[in-house]
Amino acid sequence: MTESGDVDLLGALAYAELTAFLRMAEDASQLAPNLTDRAELGSLAVAEYGHFVLLRDRLAELGADPESAMAPFAEAFDSWHELTKPGDWLQALVKAYVGLGIALDFYREAARHLEPSIAPLVEEVLADQERSEFVVDRVRAALADDPTQAGRLALWARRLVGEGLSQAQQVAASRPQLAQLLADADQADIARLFAQLTEEHGKRMAALGI
């Protein structure tokens, strides 16, 4: 484990949270069908901001400049969001759920690899997981009304993951220390990580009913 890898991982998560907050707020503003749903997705967005603050403060404690730590990852996350702009409310919900789920998988992975002092932060983030349960309710209700939406949303979820992997590959290529930290430089570990992410993603799709 290298300190530079730690800062990279925290910086990447911090930028992911800051951007998720802002993009989710944008989706809530532009796509929510009513004020209650707008407030619900808004609440999820605010929780992401809370995670960002935890990560930023942790970076500062480590003596790192948060802006410099986040900067190398801005382009990848921004590109992902640009390539996966939701076209409607259901797509926004699926994106929030899939994105949050993958982020939480990464937090768990980070907890395995980073210094133990990150554990409370990861605990706090994971405790927020249940906030996204309203998404499951909304998507399942929409599919009960119109089951033909399932295929479209399943394709959408696959695109979210596909574009994410494409960005992740570019990040891994440009930040070898980060890739090494997550994978312990072991091909078997990389395979395990991908298998686990895929499995967790599959469980989330099943929860949504798509």
Add this chain to the structure above:
Amino acid sequence: MTESGDVDLLGALAYAELTAFLRMAEDASQLAPNLTDRAELGSLAVAEYGHFVLLRDRLAELGADPESAMAPFAEAFDSWHELTKPGDWLQALVKAYVGLGIALDFYREAARHLEPSIAPLVEEVLADQERSEFVVDRVRAALADDPTQAGRLALWARRLVGEGLSQAQQVAASRPQLAQLLADADQADIARLFAQLTEEHGKRMAALGI
């Protein structure tokens, strides 16, 4: 004082806060020149969401449906935001500062007219006022760099207020109970309210240096 007027006022403030949160997040995402500033405006946006939650809960305590209470004001606030989309970061900062300032003036007015139980809520909102001080720093620094920006920003601030008054007139016409609540049906009170809003706005412009 009518209960319907109370619900109207809380509903209008709740929608104003929810929308300010989402629009500020959008501006932070699209216009901030760096990640630190993006996080700063994001933090202000999150504070607005906190106010929204206080108001929504207060409405529910009063037995009102928050969505129904907010709905009559959605068009006016949405129109105002559409008509005052910031074109750059400085405009976004001035909009956040002016909008927050006017909202706080209305909270003070609400505290004068509404049942005493709203007082703690108003206290909590007013305590957040200092969060917007970073805006003053940023705008003054920008004007120190380039004093020619002052005229443009002063015009922008005037437009923000002008479009706001225009929307407020339409709301007052369609919600006489709200207008009556704020003005006690007394022309002198209306004149006083406008004079006070104008005076406070003038102080904020002086603080920004425009």
